[in-house]
Amino acid sequence: MKQISSHVGGCSLTCLIRAFLIVLSCCHIFCALSQKSEGALMVVEYTERGEGAAGEDEYVTVHDDDEVEEDLEVVQPTEQWQTLKSGQAVPAGSHVRLNLQTGEREVRLGEEQMKYWTQEHREKGKVQSSFSPDELKQAMKKIKEDLNFASKDTDHQDVVASKYRPLEELKKDMAQLDLVVETDVQIMRRLVDQFRSSNTTTEQRRSILLELEYLVHQVDNAESLCSMGGLEFILEGLNSSDFRLQESSAFVLGSALASNPVVQVKAVESGALQTLLTTLATAEPLSVKKKILFAVASLLRNFPYAQRHFLSHGGLQVLSELFRLDGGGILRKRIVTMLYDMISEKELISQAHLDPVPDVSYEERVRQYSTVSLQGELLEKGWCSLVPQLLDSTEHDYREKALRALLAMASVCLDQYRLNSSLLSSLLSLKDQYQEMVQSEMIVGEENSYFIEIVELIDALQVKMK
Template sequence: MKNHVSFLRSPSDFNKTVTMKLISSSVTVAFLTCITVASLLLLHCRHVVADRRSDSSLTVVENAEEGGGGAGGDEEEEANFNLEVIQPTEQWQTLKPGQAVPAGSHVKLNLQTGQREVRLGEEQLKYRTQNHRRGEESHSFSIPDEPKQAMKNIKEDLNPDSVASKYHPLEELKRDMAQLDLLVETDGQILRRLLDQFNSSNSTTEQRLNILLELEYLVHQVDNAQTLCSMGGLQVILDGLNSSDFRLQERSAFVLGSAMASNPVVQVKAVESGALQLLLTALATTQPLRVKKKVLFAVAALLRHFPYTQRTFLSHGGLQVLSELFRADGGGVLRTRIATMLYDMISEKELISQTGLDPALDAAHEDRVRQYSEVSLEGELLEKGWCTLVPQLLVSTEHDYREKALQALLAMAPTCLDQYRSDSSLLGSLLSLREQYKEMVQSEMILGEENSYFTEIAELIDALHVKMKSP
């Protein structure tokens, strides 16, 4: 006892001794456990080999060229022929009873589920990975060829000789199309063909109407309108105004107005051909509304920026014809167009007189001022009663009609101011409209809308009201 106590000199030595024994015991237990597991696996594998022909057996299928010899080779091949061979992949797959695996596959036992699993072997995985890598490398090497080819195409496109080689001269294209029974026509050729068809005795009214519609589209171009006149087409259009068919009158007036719009050459030829008299006659006689609308369009196109024609229009009683048309119109469509026409004529004269050009330096401007001074429009407006006619347009419920009427009234104010002040109905209409549009403007401002259409109309009303109240 003494020797034992003297050997264990302190509690720390005792603790070290106990610890070493525990570690030794743990190592021994772990070692025994590993031996036990290895023994179980060995026994299981022997059971699999011994019972390989049972329903739950695992069969390895060899390649055809690796067929084994021996006395039992034929029997094994006949048994393996009826087995289902699974095709392994990179992922683990569960083997079902009766399934066989190819040689080189990796098979393991899942200790958690107790089932066998298979996947490709290491050599097979390595082979597949190498092939995939080679495919990517070959694809990456082919990519730089595409930009090179694109740059080559760009250089070829920028080459003038290459561009010229892709296109053919117009004459060559015409010859090729002629061989294909195709016809390429210029606008002038089309105009000639349409006029010939219109003048043909075999053409029906419907065909002539379609021809006029095509002409109206073409004459919007200044050159085409002048070419039409040089071909004698203007007389054809004027003859259509004298037609007994209202549809031909309407289409002819439409073509004439489109040809004269902003085209002084056609305006001069139309006046020389007697177009103004024909148009005034069409307005003075009984015509459908749609015909008179197109005729008014042609009259406005003929008068715009053409003081000579305006003077002729006044001397031929044009304002009288318009006043009768204004009184007869109940819908307001023709009234609005007439008021706009008067506004344009007055504004042109005021604008040309207020232009700050030096007459000594601009002889053309001086000549135009002289021409407009010969147009006695103000006296005609006062004499024909327009100072009381235009205010009637304010009764309309259409905002556009009211706007056109207010613009015309402001332009006529220097001539008609005394008549405006003596017209109590005009003053009442202005006050009523002022309140109405004031409310509309306030409603739009609440919604966040400023400088609206109603604001412009309200400003016109205020401007006219100021003129009437000014001394």
């Protein structure tokens, strides 16, 4: 009995001690929970764990629950995790985690903040959470300077504005003038009506043609002029007895035809080629012939159908007569250039099959150019002996055009070249002359000159003639 009592008494004492410790712990926890901590935070868990990675760090998104005291240091989060020290505060929306390995809190930018974190923000670095008194003074000084400058700028604007009239007044004046803005088509229609008027003088018609020449450089305007009957009165001007109207009409026609297939087709269908050849054979002034040659060249360029009609209507015969009568050489150069362009076009078409992806219209163009027997006509009409005469000119440009044409015609004229002693001597003389010019330019430090190109043309022609 004595032993049992002693055991019961010891057990009661132990139980009392344990109960006292439990109560003490509860009081301590209650006090800790009721006391406001310095960095109280309300957290919403946003846990991210890797696949099968037990013990990974937990990520939490932090929102301010209590007001942060003014003396707390605000940490500016970045893209990288950084340690959050005791007494530090973080902006709302930042991500905070408890590193289970180190036991420290870490912070970085939240997801929404990361969206707008641009390269520009990265380069600016950390933003200062406070400014020194000196920095504030400098900022206030800068504001005052900006205000003073704005005031001076306003005064300057007032001075400038006083020199000009208000926009509303200008609008009223424009309305009183009853100005009408015309499109190009309306202008051309008005000019065509004026040209056809019986009261319009020759000088006025010439002025109208010059205005039209300026407008038809645009492809759409040239086509619109044809659709409103402009080709008819232009051809009438070519048949005029006044050479000034002939010159201006040919100028307008050449500009409208240049690189415009639609107008080229309409011109051939309206008989413009026959009119041009007739005028070219009968016109007297040199200025008229130059403009007509310009129109003929524009009509024939890249248009094998017109080239075939040109040959069938005696175009080469007209050009040969003009070539023989031209003493100055200006018409000769234009004629030889036009013939060279026609030969080169056909050669380029024959070489187009070498392209990896030929044009869809290639076969049709080859067929059309095959109907143009230009080189045979050149041989028959005596151009193998006419073109070399252009080498006698003193102009370097004329000689270059002649050499290029001679090379292009070599396939049909080679036998005649070899029999032409005048051509052989001209080539030798020109080669010596241009080699001396090349040497002179090399002495003064100039290379790859225009004269080297002419020497190369002469060499190429001499090689073909051997």
